[in-house]
Amino acid sequence: MPWADPPRPRPHPRFATQALLVQVAVLLLIIGLGFALVAYLLHAELERQYEQRALAVARAVAADDVVIRAVAAHSPGPQVQRRARRYAAAPECCSWWWPTTRASGTPTRTPRGSGTG
Incomplete structure (x- = not known):
């Protein structure tokens, strides 16, 4: 033209x-890194809590007399699985038996009925 x-x-x-x-670019970068760090830390804490819950279920199931007898008889059968599911589905699973543990793995309280808790 x-x-x-x-x-x-x-x-x-x-x-x-x-x-x-x-x-503005530096500020956005810092905010993004901060959110990423918080997400990582929350994920790690949630994973730790799930590990503690699984450990509490395992301890509660292992302390159940029916489970002990079934395993000792080498015939666990379906009742052991049903009991494990019942413990896992319970609200605040097994906290009555063995509450949360410290990082060292030692319990913060002893089980009820042991005379020291």
């Missing part, structure tokens, strides 16, 4: 604009 003006070069952004864009 012969009658159109030639394109003009685009002006460079001012220094203040460039500095603001860099600040």
